[in-house]
Amino acid sequence: MAIHTADLLDYLDGLLAPGQFKDYAPNGLQVEGTGTVSHLVAGVTASQALIDAAIERNADALLVHHGYFWRNESSPLVGIKKNRIKALLAHDINLIAYHLPLDCHEQLGNNAQLGQLMGWQSDAHMQSSGVTGLGLCATLQQACSGQQIQQQLSHVLGREALHIDASGTVIKRIGWCTGGAQGMIEQAVELGLDAYVSGEISESTVHIARENGIHYFAAGHHATERYGAKALAAHLQQALDITCEFVDIDSPA
Numbered sequence: 001m002a003i004h005t006a007d008l009l010d011y012l013d014g015l016l017a018p019g020q021f022k023d024y025a026p027n028g029l030q031v032e033g034t035g036t037v038s039h040l041v042a043g044v045t046a047s048q049a050l051i052d053a054a055i056e057r058n059a060d061a062l063l064v065h066h067g068y069f070w071r072n073e074s075s076p077l078v079g080i081k082k083n084r085i086k087a088l089l090a091h092d093i094n095l096i097a098y099h100l101p102l103d104c105h106e107q108l109g110n111n112a113q114l115g116q117l118m119g120w121q122s123d124a125h126m127q128s129s130g131v132t133g134l135g136l137c138a139t140l141q142q143a144c145s146g147q148q149i150q151q152q153l154s155h156v157l158g159r160e161a162l163h164i165d166a167s168g169t170v171i172k173r174i175g176w177c178t179g180g181a182q183g184m185i186e187q188a189v190e191l192g193l194d195a196y197v198s199g200e201i202s203e204s205t206v207h208i209a210r211e212n213g214i215h216y217f218a219a220g221h222h223a224t225e226r227y228g229a230k231a232l233a234a235h236l237q238q239a240l241d242i243t244c245e246f247v248d249i250d251s252p253a
């Protein structure tokens, strides 16, 4: 089956409601390709390796969480940016990107998916720069130690999670926000959480965690954000009857 690209974009906008977000990059179609889509490749970041994988698979569309044209990035199409866009245009591949809408979607979003994988039933939202749902909180069914969460995260995500230990704090209430949301640890402290999980870590995160007695886990930006694009691809295949596949280009970051 195939779908008009315009219809695919309408469907995605209806599902992910990008109008509700003030984002750092354009959501939706970023580079225009062919007018119909029968094969879609989804991935985390529109890197050259992912574009090459899409070309190899004869994809009509590439759907990602991290696309292009970020606020504050330099505009000229030179260097790797030229190479990437040239490859997309030469192969008539539509580049479609959803950033915050794909973090926050209640079922398919990165945060919802990470919660599902870890068995955390979210019952409250966190908030960042006015965006509700950019992080989630849950009460664990069984109180855990920091080591237990570290091991579970590492096992589930296939990547060793970095743990800043708040020894003595038993984890009952946990919060998480995928990607580079280590700055939200201060909100986690305000919310009285015992532990907070994100993808990355800054130097200051260590001290904020230690001095507030909150466990912090940096589980990987890429590793925590694999699951939104993957879930969305599976959803689109079902809903639109087109071939969708998730391609993971691993990244240690």
Ligand SMILES: [Zn+2]
Pocket (backbone or CB within 6 Å): 066, 178, 179, 180, 221, 225
């Ligand atoms: Zn991200």
